[in-house]
Amino acid sequence: MNWQPNRSLSTSLSKQIVQWITEQIQNGEWPVGTKLPPQRKLALSLGVNRSTLQEAFDELKANGLLLSKSGSATYVSNDSWNVLAKQKQTNWQHYIESSIHRANYQTIQLINEFEQDDIIIRLGTGELSPTLLPTAELQKSLSEVHLDGKAIGYSSPQGDFRLRQAIYQYVKKRGIETSPDNICIVSGGLQALQLIALGLLETGSFVFQNRFSYLNSIHTFQSFGMNLYPLADDQLAAGKIEQIRKKKQAILYTIPTLHNPTGISMTLDAKKSLYALSELVQLPLIEDDVYFELLFDEPTPAIKSFDQTGQVLYIGSVSKTLSPGLRIGWVIASTPVIKRLADIKMQMDYGSSAISQQIVEYWLRTGRYEEHIKHLKVELKSRAEYMDNLLKQYFGNIAAWESPQGGFYVWLKFHKPVVTTELFMRLLKKKVLINPGYIYAPNDAQHIRLSFAYSSEEEMKKGIEVLYQEITYMFEAP
Amino acid sequence: MNWQPNRSLSTSLSKQIVQWITEQIQNGEWPVGTKLPPQRKLALSLGVNRSTLQEAFDELKANGLLLSKSGSATYVSNDSWNVLAKQKQTNWQHYIESSIHRANYQTIQLINEFEQDDIIIRLGTGELSPTLLPTAELQKSLSEVHLDGKAIGYSSPQGDFRLRQAIYQYVKKRGIETSPDNICIVSGGLQALQLIALGLLETGSFVFQNRFSYLNSIHTFQSFGMNLYPLADDQLAAGKIEQIRKKKQAILYTIPTLHNPTGISMTLDAKKSLYALSELVQLPLIEDDVYFELLFDEPTPAIKSFDQTGQVLYIGSVSKTLSPGLRIGWVIASTPVIKRLADIKMQMDYGSSAISQQIVEYWLRTGRYEEHIKHLKVELKSRAEYMDNLLKQYFGNIAAWESPQGGFYVWLKFHKPVVTTELFMRLLKKKVLINPGYIYAPNDAQHIRLSFAYSSEEEMKKGIEVLYQEITYMFEAP
Numbered sequence: 021m022n023w024q025p026n027r028s029l030s031t032s033l034s035k036q037i038v039q040w041i042t043e044q045i046q047n048g049e050w051p052v053g054t055k056l057p058p059q060r061k062l063a064l065s066l067g068v069n070r071s072t073l074q075e076a077f078d079e080l081k082a083n084g085l086l087l088s089k090s091g092s093a094t095y096v097s098n099d100s101w102n103v104l105a106k107q108k109q110t111n112w113q114h115y116i117e118s119s120i121h122r123a124n125y126q127t128i129q130l131i132n133e134f135e136q137d138d139i140i141i142r143l144g145t146g147e148l149s150p151t152l153l154p155t156a157e158l159q160k161s162l163s164e165v166h167l168d169g170k171a172i173g174y175s176s177p178q179g180d181f182r183l184r185q186a187i188y189q190y191v192k193k194r195g196i197e198t199s200p201d202n203i204c205i206v207s208g209g210l211q212a213l214q215l216i217a218l219g220l221l222e223t224g225s226f227v228f229q230n231r232f233s234y235l236n237s238i239h240t241f242q243s244f245g246m247n248l249y250p251l252a253d254d255q256l257a258a259g260k261i262e263q264i265r266k267k268k269q270a271i272l273y274t275i276p277t278l279h280n281p282t283g284i285s286m287t288l289d290a291k292k293s294l295y296a297l298s299e300l301v302q303l304p305l306i307e308d309d310v311y312f313e314l315l316f317d318e319p320t321p322a323i324k325s326f327d328q329t330g331q332v333l334y335i336g337s338v339s340k341t342l343s344p345g346l347r348i349g350w351v352i353a354s355t356p357v358i359k360r361l362a363d364i365k366m367q368m369d370y371g372s373s374a375i376s377q378q379i380v381e382y383w384l385r386t387g388r389y390e391e392h393i394k395h396l397k398v399e400l401k402s403r404a405e406y407m408d409n410l411l412k413q414y415f416g417n418i419a420a421w422e423s424p425q426g427g428f429y430v431w432l433k434f435h436k437p438v439v440t441t442e443l444f445m446r447l448l449k450k451k452v453l454i455n456p457g458y459i460y461a462p463n464d465a466q467h468i469r470l471s472f473a474y475s476s477e478e479e480m481k482k483g484i485e486v487l488y489q490e491i492t493y494m495f496e497a498p
Numbered sequence: 499m500n501w502q503p504n505r506s507l508s509t510s511l512s513k514q515i516v517q518w519i520t521e522q523i524q525n526g527e528w529p530v531g532t533k534l535p536p537q538r539k540l541a542l543s544l545g546v547n548r549s550t551l552q553e554a555f556d557e558l559k560a561n562g563l564l565l566s567k568s569g570s571a572t573y574v575s576n577d578s579w580n581v582l583a584k585q586k587q588t589n590w591q592h593y594i595e596s597s598i599h600r601a602n603y604q605t606i607q608l609i610n611e612f613e614q615d616d617i618i619i620r621l622g623t624g625e626l627s628p629t630l631l632p633t634a635e636l637q638k639s640l641s642e643v644h645l646d647g648k649a650i651g652y653s654s655p656q657g658d659f660r661l662r663q664a665i666y667q668y669v670k671k672r673g674i675e676t677s678p679d680n681i682c683i684v685s686g687g688l689q690a691l692q693l694i695a696l697g698l699l700e701t702g703s704f705v706f707q708n709r710f711s712y713l714n715s716i717h718t719f720q721s722f723g724m725n726l727y728p729l730a731d732d733q734l735a736a737g738k739i740e741q742i743r744k745k746k747q748a749i750l751y752t753i754p755t756l757h758n759p760t761g762i763s764m765t766l767d768a769k770k771s772l773y774a775l776s777e778l779v780q781l782p783l784i785e786d787d788v789y790f791e792l793l794f795d796e797p798t799p800a801i802k803s804f805d806q807t808g809q810v811l812y813i814g815s816v817s818k819t820l821s822p823g824l825r826i827g828w829v830i831a832s833t834p835v836i837k838r839l840a841d842i843k844m845q846m847d848y849g850s851s852a853i854s855q856q857i858v859e860y861w862l863r864t865g866r867y868e869e870h871i872k873h874l875k876v877e878l879k880s881r882a883e884y885m886d887n888l889l890k891q892y893f894g895n896i897a898a899w900e901s902p903q904g905g906f907y908v909w910l911k912f913h914k915p916v917v918t919t920e921l922f923m924r925l926l927k928k929k930v931l932i933n934p935g936y937i938y939a940p941n942d943a944q945h946i947r948l949s950f951a952y953s954s955e956e957e958m959k960k961g962i963e964v965l966y967q968e969i970t971y972m973f974e975a976p
Contacts, residue, residue, distance in 0.1 A: 119696065124845055222597055329526040343852070356591065373853065
C-alpha cells in the first residue's frame with residue numbers, strides 16, 4: 021500500500037482518505053467483508069494521525085461502506101455493493117479465515133512491511149546491511165557466469181548438479197562427508213523447513229526445539245497441525261522424548277552454532293551428546309547451520325559430521341553471508357529423505373532460480389565465497405564491539421547480555437518484563453524496528469533480539485538512544 | 499542416482515551392484531525400511547538388465563540386507579543394521595508414508611528424472627528447447643542489469659516494486675487495468691497455485707476444473723484434502739456449482755488460452771459467459787494465462803479484463819516464453835487476496851530470486867521480452883507444422899487431433915485405449931518420453947500430450963517413429 025494523501029491539495033486529508041477507500045471498494049480491490057488493517061497500522065502507513073483516520077472512518081460508516089464489529093476491527097460492509105450499486109462480490113475474508121495456513125504474527129507483518137521503508141532504523145533485522153553485501157563483485161560475476169540453454173531450463177529435482185558438486189566439496193571443510201546425490205538445492209533455509217514439514221511429518225507430529233526458537237516466529241509446522249515442543253536447553257530428557265514420540269512422528273530442530281535468536285554456540289561435547297541422544301531415541305535431528313561461517317573463532321565440526329546413520333538433516337544457505345536475494349540454500353540428508361524433499365519441491369515450485377544457482381556455484385567453486393566471508397567477519401566483529409559498547413553505556417544497569425561471538429545478534433535480557441507489543445509500537449512510531457522476544461517464545465516479555473549487521477554505526481547509536489528512552493518510559497510506566 | 503556399474507571392470511555387474519547397495523546401507527544413505535525403486539526403474543537407471551539386478555537382489559536378500567514384501571516391493575531389511583553391526587536407524591519410510599504431501603505420480607517422477615538424461619527424446623515436455631531460449635541475450639542482459647545492495651537483500655512481501663510496475667504496464671496490453679499494489683511476484687505459476695491452496699482454501703474445498711486438467715498432474719490441492727471436480731467443458735451448470743459450493747469454499751481453475759493439455763482457446767464470448775457465471779454464483783476464478791503470448795493469432799482479452807469485483811485471480815509467468823530457469827511468475831488479484839498470498843509467500847521462502855526479478859524487469863521494461871516472443875512464435879509455428887505433418891503421415895488413420903493454434907502441444911486422441919503405463923514404459927525403454935493422458939484425467943487411456951517445443955525436427959521424427967511402432971504393438975496386442 022503506497023498511496024498517501026497529498027498534503028498540498030486543498031481537499032482535507034480525511035476527505036482524500038474517504039475517496040481513496042471508496043475507490044478501493046468500487047473497483048473491487050477491497051471486496052465485501054474485507055477486514056481493514058488495524059487503525060494504528062493504517063494510520064502509520066498513510067502517514068496521518070489516528071484522529072484523521074477516525075474522521076474518515078466515521079464518514080465511511082455513515083455512508084454504509086464500512087462497519088465495525090466487536091472490538092476495534094473494521095470491515096467493508098456487506099451492503100457496500102448495494103451502496104455502490106455493484107454486483108455481489110466474493111467475501112475474501114471468509115476464504116482467508118477458513119483457510120489452511122496461519123497468517124504471520126501481526127508484529128512480523130509490520131516488520132516485513134516497515135523494513136521496506138528507507139527512513140526506518142532496523143535494529144533487529146536478520147539481514148546483512150546492503151553495504152556489507154559484495155554487490156560490485158556479484159555484479160561482476162554476473163558477466164563471468166556462463167549460461168547455457170540447458171542450465172536455464174527447468175531444473176532437475178535436486179537442483180543443478182555442478183552446484184551440488186561445489187557444495188559437496190565445500191561442506192567437507194565442515195567435516196561432512198556426503199555426495200552430490202545426497203544434496204537438494206532449496207530456495208533458502210526456510211523452504212527446507214517447509215519441505216520437511218510437508219514431506220516427512222504428519223498432523224500431530226512433535227518438533228522438539230529450544231525454548232527460544234526461530235520456529236516460533238514462523239508457522240511452517242503449526243499451520244499443518246504440528247506441535248512445537250520446547251526442551252530446556254540443558255535437559256534433553258530421553259525418557260520424556262521417547263514417551264511423547266511414541267504417539268507421532270517427531271523431529272528435533274536446533275541451530276547449534278550462533279543460535280537464532282540467542283547467539284549461543286554449542287560446544288563440541290554438547291553437540292556429541294545431542295547426537296548420541298538423537299540416535300538413542302531415534303529422533304531425527306534438523307541441524308540448521310546457516311550462521312556457522314560468521315563465528316569469529318573457528319567453528320567446531322557440524323553435528324552432521326558424526327552422522328553414520330542418516331539421522332541428521334543438515335541445512336546450509338548463502339542468505340546470511342553472500343546475499344539473501346539469491347534465495348539459495350541446501351539440505352543434506354540420506355537418500356530416501358533427499359528424494360522425498362526433491363519430489364515435494366518439484367511439486368511446489370519446479371526448482372530454484374537457475375541464474376542464482378549458477379552464481380552460487382561460481383562463488384563456491386572459485387573460492388570467492390570464502391574470501392568474501394573473511395572480510396565480512398572483520399566488519400561484523402567491529403560492528404559487534406560497537407554495539408556491545410553502546411549497550412554497556414545505556415543498558416548496563418537494567419539488562420544483561422553476552423558479548424556476541426559472531427553472527428548478527430545480541431540477545432538482550434531486561435531485568436523487568438518491559439518488552440511488550442506496546443513497546444514495539446511505540447518504537448515503530450519513532451521509526452525504530454526491533455525483534456521482540458515474544459516472537460521467539462510466547463509470553464516472553466524480557467528479551468529483544470538486536471542486530472548489529474544491518475544498521476550503520478550512526479543508526480545503531482540513534483536507534484539505541486530511542487530504545488533507551490522508550491524502555492525508560494516502560495520501566496517507569498505505572 | 500548417477501552411479502552405474504563399470505563394464506570395464508573384471509567384477510561382474512551384479513557383484514558391483516551388491517557392493518554399491520551394501521555401501522548405501524552401511525553409510526546410512528539407505529536406512530532401515532527404505533523402499534527401493536521398482537526393479538524396472540532401478541534397472542533402467544543402473545543401465546542393466548532386470549535379470550542382472552535380480553541376481554544382485556537375490557544375493558542381498560541372502561545376506562539379510564534386503565527383503566521383499568507383498569507384491570514386488572523390496573525394502574532394506576530391519577535386520578540390516580544388525581548384519582552390518584550398526585546402530586538402529588530412523589525408519590524414513592514410515593515418516594514419508596505418514597506425511598502430509600502426496601508423492602508425485604510415478605510416471606511424473608520418471609519424467610522428472612529421465613528428462614535429465616541427454617540421450618532421451620522428450621516428446622511431451624512442457625518446456626522450450628534450449629535452442630529456442632534467448633541464451634546469448636540473457637547472458638548479455640546479465641551484465642546490463644544493475645544490482646544494488648538493497649535489491650539483493652530480502653524481498654518485500656509482494657516482490658520487487660519496479661518489476662511490479664513493469665508487469666502492471668505489460669498486462670495493460672492484455673486489457674487488464676490493475677496497479678503494482680495488486681501484483682504479487684511468485685516463483686512461477688505453480689507456486690501461485692500452492693499459495694492459493696494454503697492461503698485461501700480449506701480442507702474439503704472444491705476446485706472446479708476442465709475434465710482434462712493440469713491440476714490432475716500435480717497434488718497442490720489434493721495434498722491438503724481439497725477436491726478436484728471436473729466440469730464438462732460446455733456445460734458449467736450454475737445450479738450444480740451453487741449446490742456443491744454451499745458446503746465449502748470453492749474456486750474455479752482454467753487456462754482459457756492454449757489450455758494445457760488440450761491446446762484449446764476459449765472464444766471471447768465463452769470467456770464472457772464463464773465470467774458471468776463466476777459472478778452469478780460468486781465462485782472466484784483462477785485464470786492461468788501462462789501460454790497466451792504463444793497464440794499464433796492475436797489473443798482476445800483476458801477474463802481478468804472484465805473483472806470489476808475482484809473475482810478473478812490472474813496468473814502470468816515467463817517460464818513458457820523467456821526461461822523456466824528464472825522461476826518468475828505473478829498473480830494479480832484484489833488487495834486482501836494479494837496481501838494474503840504475499841504473507842504466505844514470506845512464510846514459505848521469503849520471496850523470489852532478486853537477480854531473476856531484476857532480469858525479468860529489464861526484459862519487460864526495455865521491450866526485449868515482446869521482441870523475443872515475436873521470433874519465438876515464428877519458430878514454434880514452423881515446428882507445429884512439422885509435427886502436424888508427421889502425425890498425418892503416421893497416425894492419420896488411428897488418431898485424431900486439432901492442428902495447433904499456438905503454444906507447445908498437440909493433444910492426440912487414439913481411436914482405441916492404448917495409452918497405458920505399459921506404453922509409457924515401453925517407450926521409456928526406447929528412450930522416448932511422452933506425457934500420457936492419464937496424468938491429466940484419471941482413467942484416460944486414449945490421449946497423449948505431445949510437444950513440438952522441445953525436440954529438434956530430427957528427434958521429433960525419430961520419436962514419432964518409435965511411438966508409431968509401440969502404438970502399433972499396443973493396437974495389435976491381445
